[in-house]
């Protein structure tokens with residue numbers, strides 16, 4: 001099952017034209033600059049925009065086929081939606097807010113149980129609270145719960161954490177990760193902050209000026225070297241690794257991946273051995289020899305695959321292969337010339353920073 005979209009929408013001064021296919025599992029992230037059309041696209045999926053042309057197919061359900069005059073209204077699309085502002089009913093308590101979605105879903109159509117969602121989002125202690133007394137993070141947890149209790153088959157989240165501080169984000173992100181895994185519910189998530197969702201994201205859609213620039217696996221898209229300038233600081237790779245050893249004395253973890261090993265500062269404890277890390281291109285430098293006398297922890301043998309211009313004319317992007325993995329380095333054009341880098345050349349990739357996601 002997947003979501004297939006080929007849709008167009010003309011608004012005064014703005015044209016959306018998006019053709020994509022999303023896997024109906026995992027987390028798909030919609031990323032792009034302000035005004036790119038991310039919210040508009042999500043609203044088209046949800047059936048909240050008038051005048052959308054084209055086709056939308058979710059698994060076996062045809063939501064939109066404008067040529068046939070078919071457009072399923074929002075309430076028939078088995079979608080849950082969460083916005084940046086929680087949009088709770090302020091005069092109702094949390095239980096009544098949650099019940100709003102739950103009771104509108106016929107019992108036979110409920111796939112997600114009340115207790116399951118209340119436990120998953122730790123909403124029990126909040127049930128009797130008036131929604132107007134909740135903190136921002138609590139409100140968003142309730143909004144997510146309310147959306148889930150309609151038993152959607154797809155959850156759309158429009159910058160749900162944008163208004164929260166870092167501490168609250170860190171509380172909610174693991175919950176999103178859990179609900180994605182435990183409920184096997186596909187999510188489409190809009191964000192301005194890719195680092196916020198890199199640990200969750202499987203699939204990435206890049207949108208600018210109403211058009212899709214790229215789509216695909218997170219790492220596959222972010223290691224492309226033909227993306228526009230505004231993405232330059234985001235370029236890099238995301239690697240799936242496995243914990244091999246904890247160096248407790250130094251508070252480091254040794255992680256293995258298909259291409260070598262990495263030492264990274266220990267993050268918050270977790271029981272899972274599989275860890276995702278993100279390495280930005282700007283944090284990778286290159287050397288021709290393995291010089292042991294440097295403080296950089298991670299130096300890995302790699303092979304230059306391709307060299308491409310970067311956004312700034314002083315920089316180039318170097319694609320590298322390490323075993324079965326890829327890495328991207330952003331170095332100066334001057335260094336590239338001095339080191340006489342060429343495709344096929346062996347180099348040492350020096351990684352200044354690895355973010356444990």
Ligand SMILES: Nc1ncnc2c1ncn2[C@@H]1O[C@H](COP(=O)(O)OP(=O)(O)OP(=O)(O)O)[C@@H](O)[C@H]1O
Pocket residue numbers: 011012013014032033034035036037038039040041
């Ligand atoms: N109802 C509308 N009528 C006319 N123009 C609209 C309407 N809704 C959105 N737009 C325009 O469509 C464009 C895309 O807006 P949208 O909110 O989808 O972008 P976005 O990528 O979500 O931006 P942001 O990240 O700032 O929220 C903007 O130029 C916006 O002004």
